[in-house]
Amino acid sequence: MPLSEHEQKLLDEIEQALYAEDPKFAASVRTARARSRVRRSAVLGAVGVVVGLALVLVGLVSQLIWASVVGFVLVVGACAFAVQAIRGRDRERTPDTPEAAATPDPKQTGGLRNRMEDRLRRRFDEN
The missing domain is CATH 1.20.5 (Single alpha-helices involved in coiled-coils or other helix-helix interfaces)
Known part of the structure; x- marks a missing residue:
C-alpha cells in the first residue's frame, strides 16, 4: 500500500533530520541498502543466465529453435541487467x-x- 502525501512528507522530513544529525550513520545506511540491492540484482542476473543457458540447451536437444532464441535473449538480457546494477552501484557512491x-x-x-x-x-x- 503506497504512502499518502502527508506520510511521504513526514518520512522525507525525518530522513532530512537524520542526514543533518548524523551524516556518517545515514551514509552507512545508504551504502548498506545499495549493497543489498546490487547483490540481489547480481543473483537475479546469474539465475537469468543459468535459466537462459538451460533453455538454449533444451532448444538444441529438442531441435526447437524458438526455445534456443528465447534462451539466448534471456542470457544477454540477464548479463545486461547485472552489468547495469553494478554500474548503478558505482554511481550511488558519489x-x-x-x-x-x-x-x-x-x-x-x-x-x-x-x-x-x-x-x-x-x-x-x-x-
Missing part, C-alpha cells in the same frame, strides 16, 4: 551532501596526467 560535493577528493578529481603535471610544476617551482 556524495549527495553539499559539503562533500563542495570539497572533492584530490585523488578522485585528477587522473594520472593531472598528478604528473602537478609533480612537474612542483619540481620547476623548487628550482
Whole structure:
C-alpha cells in the first residue's frame, strides 16, 4: 500500500533530520541498502543466465529453435541487467551532501596526467 502525501512528507522530513544529525550513520545506511540491492540484482542476473543457458540447451536437444532464441535473449538480457546494477552501484557512491560535493577528493578529481603535471610544476617551482 503506497504512502499518502502527508506520510511521504513526514518520512522525507525525518530522513532530512537524520542526514543533518548524523551524516556518517545515514551514509552507512545508504551504502548498506545499495549493497543489498546490487547483490540481489547480481543473483537475479546469474539465475537469468543459468535459466537462459538451460533453455538454449533444451532448444538444441529438442531441435526447437524458438526455445534456443528465447534462451539466448534471456542470457544477454540477464548479463545486461547485472552489468547495469553494478554500474548503478558505482554511481550511488558519489556524495549527495553539499559539503562533500563542495570539497572533492584530490585523488578522485585528477587522473594520472593531472598528478604528473602537478609533480612537474612542483619540481620547476623548487628550482
